[in-house]
Each structure stands twice: as structure tokens, then as C-alpha cells.
Amino acid sequence: xxxxxxxxxxxxxxxxxxxxxxxxxxxxxxxxxxxxxxxxxxxxxxxxxxxxxxxxxxxxxxxxxxxxxxxxxxxxxxxxxxxxxxxxxxxxxxxxxxxxxxxxxxxxxxxxxxxxxxxxxxxxxxxxxxxxxxxxxxxxxxxxxxxxxxxxxxxxxxxxxxxxxxxxxxxxxxxxxxxxxxxxxxxxxxxxxxxxxxxxxxxxxxxxxxxxxxxxxxxxxxxxxxxxxxxxxxxxxxxxxxxxxxxxxxxxxxxxxxxxxxxxxxxxxxxxxxxxxxxxxxxxxxxxxxxxxxxxxxxxxxxxxxxxxxxxxxxxxxxxxxxxxxxxxxxxxxxxxxxxxxxxxxxxxxxxxxxxxxxxxxxxxxxxxxxxxxxxxxxxxxxxxxxxxxxxxxxxxxxxxxxxxxxxxxxxxxxxxxxxxxxxxxxxxxxxxxxxxxxxxxxxxxxxxxxxxxxxxxxxxxxxxxxxxxxxxxxxxxxxxxxxxxxxxxxxxxxxxxxxxxxxxxxxxxxxxxxxxxxxxxxxxxxxxxxxxxxxxxxxxxxxxxxxxxxxxxxxxxxxxxxxxxxxxxxxxxxxxxxxxxxxxxxxxxxxxxxxxxxxxxxxxxxxxxxxxxxxxxxxxxxxxxxxxxxxxxxxxxxxxxxxxxxxxxxxxxxxxxxxxxxxxxxxxxxxxxxxxxxxxxxxxxxxxxxxxxxxxxxxxxxxxxxxxxxxxxxxxxxxxxxxxxxxxxx
Amino acid sequence: xxxxxxxxxxxxxxxxxxxxxxxxxxxxxxxxxxxxxxxxxxxxxxxxxxxxxxxxxxxxxxxxxxxxxxxxxxxxxxxxxxxxxxxxxxxxxxxxxxxxxxxxxxxxxxxxxxxxxxxxxxxxxxxxxxxxxxxxxxxxxxxxxxxxxxxxxxxxx
Numbered sequence: 001x002x003x004x005x006x007x008x009x010x011x012x013x014x015x016x017x018x019x020x021x022x023x024x025x026x027x028x029x030x031x032x033x034x035x036x037x038x039x040x041x042x043x044x045x046x047x048x049x050x051x052x053x054x055x056x057x058x059x060x061x062x063x064x065x066x067x068x069x070x071x072x073x074x075x076x077x078x079x080x081x082x083x084x085x086x087x088x089x090x091x092x093x094x095x096x097x098x099x100x101x102x103x104x105x106x107x108x109x110x111x112x113x114x115x116x117x118x119x120x121x122x123x124x125x126x127x128x129x130x131x132x133x134x135x136x137x138x139x140x141x142x143x144x145x146x147x148x149x150x151x152x153x154x155x156x157x158x159x160x161x162x163x164x165x166x167x168x169x170x171x172x173x174x175x176x177x178x179x180x181x182x183x184x185x186x187x188x189x190x191x192x193x194x195x196x197x198x199x200x201x202x203x204x205x206x207x208x209x210x211x212x213x214x215x216x217x218x219x220x221x222x223x224x225x226x227x228x229x230x231x232x233x234x235x236x237x238x239x240x241x242x243x244x245x246x247x248x249x250x251x252x253x254x255x256x257x258x259x260x261x262x263x264x265x266x267x268x269x270x271x272x273x274x275x276x277x278x279x280x281x282x283x284x285x286x287x288x289x290x291x292x293x294x295x296x297x298x299x300x301x302x303x304x305x306x307x308x309x310x311x312x313x314x315x316x317x318x319x320x321x322x323x324x325x326x327x328x329x330x331x332x333x334x335x336x337x338x339x340x341x342x343x344x345x346x347x348x349x350x351x352x353x354x355x356x357x358x359x360x361x362x363x364x365x366x367x368x369x370x371x372x373x374x375x376x377x378x379x380x381x382x383x384x385x386x387x388x389x390x391x392x393x394x395x396x397x398x399x400x401x402x403x404x405x406x407x408x409x410x411x412x413x414x415x416x417x418x419x420x421x422x423x424x425x426x427x428x429x430x431x432x433x434x435x436x437x438x439x440x441x442x443x444x445x446x447x448x449x450x451x452x453x454x455x456x457x458x459x460x461x462x463x464x465x466x467x468x469x470x471x472x473x474x475x476x477x478x479x480x481x482x483x484x485x486x487x488x489x490x491x492x493x494x495x496x497x498x499x500x501x502x503x504x505x506x507x508x509x510x511x512x513x514x515x516x517x518x519x520x521x522x523x524x525x526x527x528x529x530x531x532x533x534x535x536x537x538x539x540x541x542x543x544x545x546x547x548x549x550x551x552x553x554x555x556x557x558x559x560x561x562x563x564x565x566x567x568x569x570x571x572x573x574x575x576x577x578x579x580x581x582x583x584x585x586x587x588x589x590x591x592x593x594x595x596x597x598x599x600x601x602x603x604x605x606x607x608x609x610x611x612x613x614x615x616x617x618x619x620x621x622x623x624x625x626x627x628x629x630x631x632x633x634x635x636x637x638x639x640x641x642x643x644x645x646x647x648x649x650x651x652x653x654x655x656x657x658x659x660x661x662x663x664x665x666x667x668x669x670x671x672x673x674x675x676x677x678x679x680x681x682x683x684x685x686x687x688x689x690x691x692x693x694x695x696x697x698x699x700x701x702x703x704x705x706x707x708x709x710x711x712x713x714x715x716x717x718x719x720x721x722x723x724x725x726x727x728x729x730x731x
Numbered sequence: 732x733x734x735x736x737x738x739x740x741x742x743x744x745x746x747x748x749x750x751x752x753x754x755x756x757x758x759x760x761x762x763x764x765x766x767x768x769x770x771x772x773x774x775x776x777x778x779x780x781x782x783x784x785x786x787x788x789x790x791x792x793x794x795x796x797x798x799x800x801x802x803x804x805x806x807x808x809x810x811x812x813x814x815x816x817x818x819x820x821x822x823x824x825x826x827x828x829x830x831x832x833x834x835x836x837x838x839x840x841x842x843x844x845x846x847x848x849x850x851x852x853x854x855x856x857x858x859x860x861x862x863x864x865x866x867x868x869x870x871x872x873x874x875x876x877x878x879x880x881x882x883x884x885x886x887x888x
Contacts, residue, residue, distance in 0.1 A: 250766075
């Protein structure tokens with residue numbers, strides 16, 4: 001057996017996130033190259049107890065800094081800290097984490113984790129998130145990693161703080177800590193004869209505790225705050241319009257930026273001339289290498305100034321989406337290591353395939369699609385001497401700090417990035433190009449500059465979910481068991497590429513290729529493409545074997561968690577025994593990724609005359625271990641399915657010769673109210689399994705389920721995403 | 732080209748020196764510091780910039796500020812009364828009908844206007860009326876539920 005470590009394993013994910021090869025944006029060169037010449041905790045925090053969570057197990061003598069029932073002093077603090085928390089003498093608890101809130105509601109779910117273990121009122125917990133000056137380093141908010149890692153770490157931090165507070169009270173009252181209990185922000189002596197608030201307890205103290213990785217936690221079965229449907233903690237700020245998103249940030253004397261975009265990808269700026277601008281517009285014009293832009297007194301003035309620039313560009317011919325799939329197939333790139341080829345092989349694929357009862361071979365394709373977060377990229381940059389502060393919408397504030405430092409050629413410790421809760425990202429805001437542009441303009445303007453990308457810029461100059469070609473071959477025995485499985489993904493990525501079905505002989509390959517558009521992470525990554533191909537192909541095999549698609553899957557599936565979601569979805573849907581009405585079809589699809597298990601059943605109705613496809617209803621079952629917040633989980637599952645509808649049915653980036661042809665909502669269709677079918681959700685709560693993330697995986701079963709349902713309704717097998725960009729007549 | 736435009740926003744009179752062709756959206760956001768009204772597309776396709784002008788929903792990104800002069804403009808900042816939320820705002824919270832919340836102000840104002848014209852809508856009528864508002868996070872079913880909840884609350888009054 002050859003096992004490549006870069007192929008994600010099917011078992012529980014490792015603690016350190018494996019970075020999937022399709023996160024192309026992580027290793028792409030920086031977009032801008034400018035030709036430039038060039039804590040003290042308690043002082044900041046005030047008195048109280050500070051608890052930090054070390055990323056790795058500490059050596060014994062260091063972890064000994066904290067002793068049972070007492071407060072540990074630790075100097076210096078360990079370098080690798082994942083989170084910290086401060087219990088202040090004024091009654092607040094502040095949690096510092098590098099994770100960011102982008103609509104997945106971790107500000108709420110992480111507060112629940114702290115409230116649970118600290119035994120402290122949820123509403124009095126402040127979460128400071130994604131501020132590179134105040135929060136510990138974090139690689140970024142992606143890969144459904146917040147719940148399995150940060151939720152766990154904050155629970156440990158809070159549990160340790162609770163123990164420290166009990167220790168402080170025990171010392172103060174000279175009693176056995178065993179007699180003390182933490183309840184709702186107070187330490188009480190059993191029998192409640194005496195109690196003291198956390199604030200009183202920490203008054204005048206400056207204590208630091210470092211917790212080891214093995215802190216014991218409240219088991220999910222005994223949760224009282226986690227496991228509850230707590231609504232968005234700062235929801236009121238959103239319904240009143242008071243929340244300030246990145247695009248809403250302002251500073252006195254701020255200018256508005258605009259960037260001159262090339263007419264096509266890869267174009268180089270040959271020459272540019274700027275006219276004399278209207279003095280009242282207070283225009284700053286910047287040309288730096290291939291970058292040209294303006295900052296002006298108002299948005300309108302900036303637009304006027306930009307329009308007056310006379311630029312000459314040198315352009316190169318490029319491929320269009322007509323030749324996309326043959327281009328990907330014919331341009332393999334031989335790279336190893338991160339982002340390179342990966343291969344998993346076991347058994348004798350060719351021999352077993354040839355010897356099997358039924359064999360099939362098919363090719364599936366996936367188009368480029370856009371994240372289209374409703375808030376486009378936005379940044380506000382301010383210089384003070386040689387130090388830079390940028391407020392920007394990003395899922396990776398620390399990576400953006402690095403990007404800024406490199407592009408502006410200043411040390412990282414002179415850059416601060418703050419990330420106000422933003423108008424979402426879906427994996428599309430991992431990079432800092434807008435922040436870099438605003439900072440570059442602000443440097444020359446000698447004033448703060450805000451830059452908000454237009455919708456067209458967001459559709460054109462961000463990055464896309466990678467397109468791909470997937471070739472699948474499979475063979476089954478006469479009893480419907482799988483004999484051999486061959487699966488090759490060109491370009492779109494390796495997430496979810498391994499089959500979870502039992503097959504003795506497998507060859508599974510991710511083949512990187514050259515690609516025509518800037519591409520990168522997307523909610524669920526290539527798990528959507530790989531599940532689409534795998535679960536469509538499983539349907540094709542089931543029909544070849546003349547078996548019910550659900551029965552065929554279960555015959556080849558041992559994983560109990562996956563079997564459970566398939567059975568739960570089918571039961572909710574009424575799969576067994578039900579027959580679709582004429583013109584209707586049922587389809588099923590499911591899988592496993594990032595610690596979550598999903599199965600989705602779909603009923604479609606096809607109008608033969610128009611070729612229109614309507615999704616009548618969806619039943620989906622999801623299980624990701626112990627449920628942290630049931631209502632928010634349901635919100636994520638339903639939202640993922642609705643977002644997934646777009647990529648499954650009609651979303652597609654059209655491009656030619658280095659230009660995006662549909663960079664607007666009037667030309668790029670996203671799901672709207674009338675697209676939404678009835679969606680029934682079954683959530684399986686496995687209190688015996690640590691919680692995993694849930695923002696991504698619920699999406700992956702939908703597209704194949706729809707394609708399979710269309711096949712049942714019409715006999716037409718669709719093998720390209722989107723399935724029905726216009727109507728079945730043109731599909 | 733610039734001239735004085737009188738605006739009445741959330742009951743407060745403002746005089747703005749601006750080109751009348753400037754979008755109402757940028758005047759609200761940049762001149763009046765009312766950033767609850769959002770930019771989403773600039774072509775009246777997503778509804779994030781929705782405000783009420785004399786009670787009717789308007790996409791402020793394609794509304795020239797000159798055409799809004801001397802009319803009653805309501806933005807999300809003006810919907811609550813002395814801290815008491817409008818029933819539609821309340822219903823959005825009670826249904827937790829948001830994820831990132833960027834579309835929320837536009838959704839709420841569109842819903843407020845719609846419920847005035849149709850106080851007892853069906854699900855289909857809500858979907859039809861709200862079709863011009865995009866929620867990329869896909870909270871549509873909750874928004875429908877919130878609008879229905881607000882309609883029920885009004886009926887009970």
C-alpha cells in the first residue's frame with residue numbers, strides 16, 4: 001500500500017490542521033509588489049487573573065508552574081499560545097482569540113464554551129477576536145477548525161480559570177477547595193453560607209496561569225450552556241444597523257480610495273498619465289509598478305479621478321471557459337509537497353476492474369464559481385509614522401499582517417490588523433489585497449484611506465473555487481459490492497477525495513494542473529466536487545447493478561456514523577417505498593469531511609416543455625459529534641444547502657481572454673427566496689464524540705442528490721456542475 | 732453643479748451640499764454617518780441598500796439624492812423608537828434570522844414596507860416580495876418565518 005500523507009485521512013482529523021492542496025491562495029505570490037525604497041499584559045489589561053492556553057504540552061517543570069488548588073506564576077509566558085482569557089476586577093471576563101466572526105456565529109458558540117466552564121454569565125463575556133495586536137497568533141478561520149480546536153482550548157482556559165478562582169477563595173477563607181463551588185460568577189461554600197464574586201476575588205491581583213493540554217472538562221452530557229440554542233450574542237447590533245462592518249469603519253480626515261484595474265488578467269501597465277485634478281477633490285494619485293490608484297475627498301471624487309486617468313496596458317491572449325476542461329486535462333503540473341500531486345493506492349485496481357461484473361467509466365466537470373460575499377472586500381488603513389493599522393474583512397488577519405509587512409516593506413511588528421465581524425467570506429477572504437491597496441494609497445496620501453471594492457471588483461479580482469475535471473472508473477461484483485475504484489481529480493482539489501465505501505482496490509489521485517483563473521479556498525473546498533463525482537458515479541453503478549441507490553450505498557458502507565446519517569435522511573424523506581410522481585425524481589447523496597457526516601435526499605420536478613428544474617424538497621441528516629448550539633447548527637445546515645443550491649444548479653463564472661464576463665449579480669445568478677425548497681433537517685447529537693465544525697460539510701451531499709434525482713425524473717445523466725445553468729434543454 | 736439638498740432622514744432635517752446625481756447611499760453612509768445602509772452591488776440587484784422613501788422601499792444605490800429631497804427617508808437607524816425595536820426587528824432576533832447580518836438592514840426595511848401593503852402574507856407572497864434581496868448565507872427560510880412572526884404580532888395588537 002502506498003499512502004501519501006497529503007491525502008486527508010478518513011479518521012478523525014489531526015490536531016494540527018492539514019492544509020488542503022486547493023488552498024491555492026496560500027502559496028500564490030503576492031498580488032502587489034511595490035517598488036518602495038522602503039506587552040506587557042497587565043499594563044494593558046489591569047488587575048485580575050490571566051489564563052493562557054499553551055498550544056503544545058509544556059515540559060513538566062513548566063506545567064508545574066501551576067499547582068493543583070493554587071495559582072501558578074509563569075514568567076516568561078510560553079511562546080506558543082493559542083488563546084488567553086482575563087478575569088478582571090471590574091466584573092468582566094475578556095477572551096482573546098485570533099479566530100474571527102464571519103457569520104458562522106463563533107462569537108456566540110465560543111462564549112458558550114467559556115460560560116460553561118467558567119460558570120459565568122454569558123452576557124458578561126467579551127470576545128476580542130482577530131486583532132493582531134491583542135490576540136494570540138492564529139493561522140486563520142477556515143477548514144471548520146474553530147469548534148474542534150478553539151472551542152476546546154477556550155473550554156480548557158475557562159476550566160483552569162475556574163480552578164484558580166476556587167484556589168484563591170480557598171486561600172482567602174482558609175478552607176478546603178473541595179468545599180467550594182463556582183456558580184454564575186461567584187465562588188460559594190457548599191451550603192451557600194458564604195460567597196464572593198470573581199471580581200472581588202481578583203481585586204488587586206496580577207496572577208498568571210498557564211494551563212497544560214490535559215485540563216479536564218465538563219463532558220457534553222453534563223453541559224448546561226453549551227448544547228443550548230443561544231441566539232447570536234450581539235444580534236441586536238445587526239438588526240439596528242449599529243454594528244460596524246469593515247466597510248463601515250471611519251476615521252477623521254479619511255480619504256476614499258479607488259484602484260485602476262487592468263483590462264484583463266496579467267496585463268502590465270505600460271504608461272499612465274494623470275491630468276490635473278480638481279483641487280476641491282483633494283486627489284492623491286499613486287503609481288507604483290503595475291499598481292495605480294487614487295485617493296480623494298469623497299467616493300464620487302475618487303471615481304471621477306480614476307476615470308480621468310489615461311493608461312496604456314500590454315495584454316496577453318488567454319483561454320476562455322469554452323476550452324477550460326481540455327486545458328486542465330492537458331496541462332498537468334508535476335509538483336510534490338504542499339499543493340502537489342497526491343496519490344493513494346491499494347490492491348490491484350486494473351486487475352480487479354477488469355474482472356468485475358459491471359464496469360463503468362465517466363468524466364465529471366466542475367466550473368469556476370465565486371464566493372460573492374454580500375460585503376465585498378473592504379479596508380481602512382492608517383499610518384502613524386512608520387506604523388500601520390488596518391481594519392479589514394479577512395478570515396486570516398495574521399496572514400494579512402504578513403502580506404502588508406511584505407508589500408509595504410516594514411517589519412511585521414509595525415503592522416496591526418483588526419477584523420471587525422464581517423459580511424461573510426465562505427473561504428473567499430483569506431487574502432489581503434484590498435488591505436494592501438488601501439495601505440499603499442494611505443502612505444502617499446498621508447491620510448487614512450478607506451477602500452471598498454465594487455461588486456465587479458469582488459467578482460473579478462478576488463479568487464474563485466477551482467474548476468476541475470474528475471475521471472472515475474469503478475467495477476462491481478454481481479452481488480453489488482464494489483470491486484475496484486479509480487478516481488482522478490484534475491485541479492479542483494483533494495478535500496474529500498478518498499472514498500468512504502469499502503473497496504479492496506483503489507487508486508485515488510489528485511493531479512495539480514496549470515489553471516487560467518486565480519483560484520483558492522471555498523466553503524467545503526473540493527469536497528463538493530469530489531462528492532459530486534463520487535456520489536453521482538455511485539448512482540450510476542447502482543443503476544448498472546439494478547439496485548436501489550440507498551441499498552447499494554449501505555451494502556458498501558461500514559462506517560457507522562455515515563450509515564446513520566444515510567438512514568436518518570432516508571427516513572425523514574420517506575425514501576423507502578415512495579415513488580415519485582410523473583416528471584418528479586428522487587436522489588440521494590452524502591459523505592464525510594472535516595469531522596462531519598451528511599446525507600441528503602432531494603425531490604425534483606422537471607418541466608419537460610421548458611426544461612426547467614424545480615427542487616421540491618430536501619431532507620438532510622447531519623452529525624458532527626456533540627452539538628454545541630442546536631439552533632445555530634440548523635442555521636448553518638440550512639444555509640449551506642441553500643448556498644450549495646447555487647453551485648449545484650446555476651452558478652458559473654464565464655470568462656474569456658482574461659476577462660470575467662458576468663461579474664455582477666444581474667449576470668451571475670445566486671440563490672434567492674423563490675429558489676428555496678422545503679428543507680427538513682435531522683441533527684444527530686453524538687454526545688460521546690467531541691464536536692467538529694459544521695459550516696462546510698452540510699453542503700456536499702446536495703449537488704449529487706439533485707443530479708441523481710434529475711436522472712430518475714428524466715433518464716438524463718448530468719455530469720457537470722452547475723447542472724442546469726439555463727434549462728435541461730441546453731444542459 | 733453642487734447645490735444644497737434638503738433631506739429628512741428618520742425625522743431629522745439635514746442640508747447637504749452635494750451633486751444631486753450623487754447616490755443616496757453614499758450621502759447616507761459617507762456624509763450622514765448612517766452606515767446601517769449597505770453597499771452590495773450598485774445595480775439594485777441585492778437589496779442591501781434598501782431604505783424607505785415616503786414608506787416605499789427604494790434601492791438607495793441607484794437613487795439620486797436629488798430625487799429624495801424633501802421626502803421622508805427611513806433608514807435602519809430610525810426604525811426603533813427610543814430603544815424599543817420595531818416588531819420586524821424583534822422578529823428577526825427571535826427567529827435568529829441572520830448569520831453574517833450584512834443583508835439584515837435591507838431585509839428588515841423591505842419587510843417593513845411589504846407588511847404595510849400586505850399585512851397577512853402567505854409564504855409564497857413573502858418570497859415573491861423579497862426576491863430582490865439577497866442573503867448569501869442562505870437564511871431565507873428564517874427571514875420568511877420572521878416576517879410571518881411579525882405579521883402575527885401585528886394581528887394580535
